[in-house]
Amino acid sequence: MNRPRGWSGLYRALLRLLPGELRDDEGASMADTFDRLLEDEDEPASKRRRAVHALVALLGVIARERWQALGRRRHDSEGRTTMDRWAKDLRYAFRTLRRAPVFTVGAVALMAVGIGAVTTVFTLVDHVLLRPLPYPAPERLVTLExxxxxxxxxxxxxxxxxxxxxxxxxxxxxxxxxxxxxxxxxxxxxxxxxxxxxxxxxxxxxxxxxxxxxxxxxxxxxxxxxxxxxxxxxxxxxxxxxxxxxxxxxxxxxxxxxxxxxxxxxxxxxxxxxxxxxxxxxxxxxxxxxxxxxxxxxxxxxxxxxxxxxxxxxxxxxxxxxxxxxxxxxxxxxPVTALQEVTVRGVRTGLGLLLGAVGLLLAVACTNVAHLFLARGIGRAREMSVRRALGAGTSALARQLTLEALVVGLLGGALGTLLAAGGLKAFLALAPNLLPAGAEVTLDLRILGFAAAVSLATALLFGLVPAMRSIRRDPSDGLGGASRARTEGRRLGMARSGMLVAEVALSMILLAGSALLMRSFLEVRAVDPGFVADGLWSVPLTPTDLETPEQYVRAMEEIRASLAAIPEVESAALGLALPFTRTGNSRCCWSQGRVTATGHDGEISRLSIHPVSRDYMRTLGIEVLQGSIWPAFQTPPTPRPVVVTASTARELWGRAEAAVGQFFIDAEGEQWAEVVGVVADHSHFGLDQDMGVSAFLPIEALPFPIPIGEMALRLRSDAAPADLGRTVREAIWRVAPAQPVPTVRSMNSMIDRSTAARRFDGMVFTVFGALALLLAAGGLYGTLLYTVGRRRREMGIRMALGADHRQVQTRVMAGGLIHAAVGVAVGLLGAWYAGRWLESRLWGVAPGDPATLAGAAAALLAVAALASWLPARRAALTNPVETLRAE
Incomplete structure (x- = not known):
């Protein structure tokens, strides 16, 4: 007997997935009907469409029958299936949440903010720190340091x-x-x-x-x-x-x-x-x-x-x-070190701080979610009492609350994942150097699983646990006529107060950290670079095919002279390592080892030397304090003339005036260089870095072997960037047609780039701090508003007995500010401790800087006062007669 093939064979194969009883009774009839349907179609395309529709319909029947068969095997004592119960409770959970839009939107939004932030940063941490390098046997790769x-x-x-x-x-x-x-x-x-x-x-x-x-x-x-x-x-x-x-x-x-x-x-x-x-x-x-x-x-x-x-x-x-x-x-x-360690060393601290910051933000958001669920649970005490009186068991009520919390958690997690996708793009755009080269970061299944796990855990811990209080009460408490007049129990009130204090304290830690980092960034940007950055431009060059220092200097001088001849250019200078080309902790790679100096006791550990052209100081606008710049010459004299910075002169000879005329002595005892001038200190490796012991010498006295594959020009010009770039390229290509000319960059943009990491730290932590501040204010506002609603009868009685509006308002505000003050005090202790973790990222400000911490505390208390005043004002407008009549 030949077996059916093609569409018929596939249809009969799928029929085997039906439950046994249905397959035995209807399987043959369904197969024959499918064959007749195909025979009625003449065109191959029509036959294919009819077959696909029938197969899809069959898959739906299989899924439905298997689901019902599973449910029939799990009947409870009342004859209803477990699946039916859960499906019914799930539909009821959606209806309940839809009838409370303010609560639902608020809880979902709070969870989305926290989960989105945590998922964004965890994605970076996972891809960079937790995953192995994308090479064979990455755990066995090592490097020499x-x-x-x-x-x-x-x-x-x-x-x-x-x-x-x-x-x-x-x-x-x-x-x-x-x-x-x-x-x-x-x-x-x-x-x-x-x-x-x-x-x-x-x-x-x-x-x-x-x-x-x-x-x-x-x-x-x-x-x-x-x-x-x-x-x-x-x-x-x-x-x-x-x-x-x-x-x-x-x-x-x-x-x-x-x-x-x-x-x-x-x-x-x-x-x-x-x-x-x-x-x-x-x-x-x-x-x-x-x-x-x-x-x-x-x-x-x-x-x-x-x-x-x-x-x-x-x-x-x-x-x-x-x-x-x-x-x-x-x-x-x-040292021999694991390649993984060397690769992530530069970003581990920053990612760790970000993860800690978003963890605090998630904690603040979750505390707010717990507030919402707790308040909603108290408000539903009567509903739960009625359902218990009608025969609902504790398990049924717990199942309903669990589904409501899970729905909120999943919605918050889904929205948070969308926020994380956008946040990840923003992180990588704002901080392209945040990750090691080659690290590709995406929201894959592993990250989605993490987001789902965090969402469910957050919903169950901060949503279900507070809500469960509503089903632990005696039914008579919720059905009593005076239930609305009852005040919260002491334990519940303490729990709410504790959550509020914790929320303010966590917000204080984040706000203080962001204030310290932003203050550090502002301190760095306030540093005077020691030269005039406006109108100063940089042109990097890559000279090639130069075999001797003389050829090198001659070729570069031709380019410099061509640029200096441009009418829009005031002056042009050459240098091997110009300011802000090597920033952060980088140091220039040219130094003179084992050097001593006349008039200075002891050996100089490192003398950094900067070959530059004679008009370097004039082009950058660096002030000459003592002596002068070396004169023009054809053949470099011996010893070489050099210019030192004021800090170098003070470190070696005590004062700037004593530096001129001193000599640097090399390892052979020869007078290697003579100091002919002292210039003002200026930033070279970054606004937050000192130059160390440094000397500038004529580029004609270049002490390095050829080839040197780099050189940089500095131009002073007030021309428009677009016009200047075109003019510079034309001038360079007139004397060096094979010389590539990258983008002409302004010195101000280079200074901005040198502080980009600090700006990123300050900006990101400020965003986190602002979110935490708003969440804390929202939590305080919501708590006081809820409290005012619960105590309307009490306030009505107080006002009926003679208390005026101002006293009621002051009493409510005092309650909110006391909670805020306690939270700020606890948060200041946490901020002082957390500041030590930020110390490596700070400059010009101490981790426990009193002014910065006081400013952050004042800002938090001011927002808390506003958040307390709004509910207090509403309480002061209470009409005692209407309130008592309603009660």
């Missing part, structure tokens, strides 16, 4: 037995020519196992392999660069590009999802090329640019890798005296 490393040391990583595989690399700016106009690109140099270590795949072509280590003319493009600069050209494989005047061949493009560790090769390289081990500089022990990441062998530990790296460093310290030893004579320390 304490700076960059030279080629001879990196090449000995094969001698570390604990490493199963390792890779090294670094990234530099480069120039791509041959396209429409020169482009500045980020070029990563990587070792043979780089792509294999991080599990990368190619979108087209192939990736670098060990055999390519000597083929330095090959390159792999990042997917983003391939799309952005080359229009996702599918024929790019085999194409020749000119990078830094070298012709390279494209052999592949990475997948769009691949993002290497920023610790190794920067945030987003445009192209990858093999490390050129044949280059002389990569064999030098003092050319330290490489970062190293390795994967431990199964069974090996970080301690094993540390021992292997220590052995490599000790061996080099013996072979190359001076380059691998500390001042104490011991071999240099090179």
């Amino acid at each position: 304490n700076g960059s490393f030279p080629g001879p040391m990196v090449q000995r990583m094969d001698r570390v037995p604990a490493f199963d595989r390792w890779a090294a690399g670094w990234s530099t700016a480069a120039t791509l020519t041959g396209e429409a106009e020169p482009l500045r690109v980020e070029q990563a140099r990587v070792t043979r196992d780089f792509f294999a270590l991080f599990g990368a795949d190619a979108a087209i072509g192939r990736l670098l392999a060990p055999d390519d280590e000597t083929a330095v003319d090959r390159a792999v493009l990042s997917h983003a660069f391939w799309t952005r600069a080359l229009g996702a050209d599918p024929e790019v494989i085999g194409r020749t590009l000119v990078v830094d005047d070298e012709r390279i061949t494209v052999i592949g493009v990475t997948e769009s999802s691949f993002s290497p560790p920023a610790h190794l090769v920067g945030a987003s390289p445009d192209l990858y090329r093999p490390v050129d081990w044949a280059a002389p500089r990569n064999a030098e022990h003092d050319y330290q640019v490489l970062q190293v990441v390795g994967r431990l062998r199964p069974g090996s530990t970080t301690a094993d890798a540390q021992a292997g790296v220590d052995a490599v460093v000790a061996g080099l310290a013996d072979e190359v005296p001076g380059d691998y030893r500390q001042q104490s004579g011991e071999p240099s320390e090179v």
